[in-house]
Amino acid sequence: MKKFKVRQSVPVEQIGEYMNEWQCKKPNCVKVDVIGKSGIYDIYRAVFTDTDVPDENKQNVLVIAQHSGMEITGMTTAMSLGNFLASDNKEAEEFLKKLKIVLVPCPNPYSYSKQSPEFQFRNEAGIDEYTAFGYEGARMDGKAPAAEAIQKLIDEYNPELLLDLHGIWGENQLVIESCGNSAFAHNKFYNTALERRLLSAGDKYGIGQYDNDFRQELRQTDRGCTDEEINARFMPSAKGAVAPVYSYVKYHTIAASYEIAWEQSGLEKVLEALRAGCEVNDYEYYSGYPTRTVISYGHNFVRAWGDTAEKRRKSRIELWEKRNKILVGISHPEYPGLSAVIVSTSPKLSDKHIGNYYRPMREVCENMKSQPGVNADSMMELFDDFYETFAMASLELGKQTEIVNGMTVRIGIPFKDAKVRKVLYNGIEWSPGELEGYTVTKSGSWVFVDVNVPPDKVVPFAIAMVKYDCTTPKCGIIEF
Numbered sequence: 001m002k003k004f005k006v007r008q009s010v011p012v013e014q015i016g017e018y019m020n021e022w023q024c025k026k027p028n029c030v031k032v033d034v035i036g037k038s039g040i041y042d043i044y045r046a047v048f049t050d051t052d053v054p055d056e057n058k059q060n061v062l063v064i065a066q067h068s069g070m071e072i073t074g075m076t077t078a079m080s081l082g083n084f085l086a087s088d089n090k091e092a093e094e095f096l097k098k099l100k101i102v103l104v105p106c107p108n109p110y111s112y113s114k115q116s117p118e119f120q121f122r123n124e125a126g127i128d129e130y131t132a133f134g135y136e137g138a139r140m141d142g143k144a145p146a147a148e149a150i151q152k153l154i155d156e157y158n159p160e161l162l163l164d165l166h167g168i169w170g171e172n173q174l175v176i177e178s179c180g181n182s183a184f185a186h187n188k189f190y191n192t193a194l195e196r197r198l199l200s201a202g203d204k205y206g207i208g209q210y211d212n213d214f215r216q217e218l219r220q221t222d223r224g225c226t227d228e229e230i231n232a233r234f235m236p237s238a239k240g241a242v243a244p245v246y247s248y249v250k251y252h253t254i255a256a257s258y259e260i261a262w263e264q265s266g267l268e269k270v271l272e273a274l275r276a277g278c279e280v281n282d283y284e285y286y287s288g289y290p291t292r293t294v295i296s297y298g299h300n301f302v303r304a305w306g307d308t309a310e311k312r313r314k315s316r317i318e319l320w321e322k323r324n325k326i327l328v329g330i331s332h333p334e335y336p337g338l339s340a341v342i343v344s345t346s347p348k349l350s351d352k353h354i355g356n357y358y359r360p361m362r363e364v365c366e367n368m369k370s371q372p373g374v375n376a377d378s379m380m381e382l383f384d385d386f387y388e389t390f391a392m393a394s395l396e397l398g399k400q401t402e403i404v405n406g407m408t409v410r411i412g413i414p415f416k417d418a419k420v421r422k423v424l425y426n427g428i429e430w431s432p433g434e435l436e437g438y439t440v441t442k443s444g445s446w447v448f449v450d451v452n453v454p455p456d457k458v459v460p461f462a463i464a465m466v467k468y469d470c471t472t473p474k475c476g477i478i479e480f
């Protein structure tokens with residue numbers, strides 16, 4: 001029989017010293033400090049960023065190894081990342097200019113100090129630090145100090161990306177590498193393109209990466225279904241939340257756990273994730289992780305506003321928190337050449353202007369005439385009698401709210417050659433502009449028009465419209 005040997009890592013009493021080396025090497029780019037205590041041990045954090053570059057344009061990435069009690073390859077991969085970021089590598093320097101990367105390789109040093117898988121799910125108080133989380137955050141009774149420390153970090157940085165590195169404890173032990181394949185079904189990226197990209201990066205080393213498509217099953221999202229025979233045909237999921245799910249629920253973070261068997265492929269996936277945060281994403285308009293879209297109505301969206309990462313983070317979190325009170329609708333049916341989106345935060349005005357779900361667009365415009373800052377006539381000119389209705393989504397009726405950090409209303413046009421002719425906000429023609437005005441970004445065959453509404457121009461009931469030219473494919477029965 002094989003004898004169990006624990007995977008090599010930094011001894012628990014040397015973790016602080018090991019991490020402090022990073023700060024000694026690059027004092028301008030690394031700050032190491034203590035954020036809590038687990039048993040008799042300090043919990044260390046390292047913040048990596050180039051302090052010569054202002055923070056306002058940086059996105060935040062949190063890399064934790066929350067199961068590092070005994071999932072040692074999670075910790076050693078995080079340590080490897082620290083070594084890379086503290087090196088003179090050109091790409092590392094690039095990352096630190098564009099991102100703030102917060103690293104906690106061993107949040108649970110008490111369990112780690114035991115060097116025994118028996119402590120994987122058990123800290124000093126006999127509690128599993130990983131599942132000491134819920135949708136509302138970590139238990140704060142002092143019995144789960146690692147979970148508490150991680151929640152405080154999530155609340156401090158409101159990260160765009162959170163990676164929770166998991167893995168194995170034994171020498172030569174195997175775990176199937178994965179990203180976002182967790183007992184908690186929502187512990188996964190909402191951006192599946194990014195998930196796929198990371199898995200391909202691990203694949204480079206000839207290590208099979210677990211693909212969620214292998215399962216050929218769906219996630220059950222019907223909360224009303226209690227039929228066990230039906231539910232058994234969907235992917236099972238653990239109850240409650242873990243840190244990545246909390247970060248998503250609270251801050252709209254792209255977040256997931258990774259399983260790591262080999263530090264080389266594990267690190268490569270993390271680096272690929274950092275690369276993605278430094279690139280311009282066609283869909284996003286700005287560089288960084290695709291986190292701006294907080295409310296969707298088909299191909300129309302309400303998105304975070306602002307010309308810096310900091311402004312967009314603030315706006316994203318506000319809109320995300322108020323998501324259930326922001327009503328979004330569209331003019332319907334749609335015809336090539338004109339699209340309109342309505343955004344309302346006032347149940348009273350929604351009721352007054354639209355009433356019970358449907359109303360001709362021209363009538364809605366007529367009703368808006370009493371609203372200040374509205375040119376109803378210029379909207380009525382564009383809506384002929386075909387545009388009869390609004391289809392509305394999302395408002396928790398009776399709950400008024402107010403948007404104070406600006407918003408971007410995105411209108412998706414499904415024609416590659418679409419040319420924007422006119423953009424109206426409440427009937428007033430707007431010019432191009434990143435803070436007040438519109439911007440256009442192309443992604444595949446889509447042309448996305450973002451109507452960027454600054455805080456002082458957000459009103460409780462607004463219509464954003466785009467008139468455009470395009471060519472469409474031929475229609476009618478095709479004969480051969």
Ligand SMILES: [Zn+2]
Nearest residue numbers: 067071166167
């Ligand atoms: Zn784990």
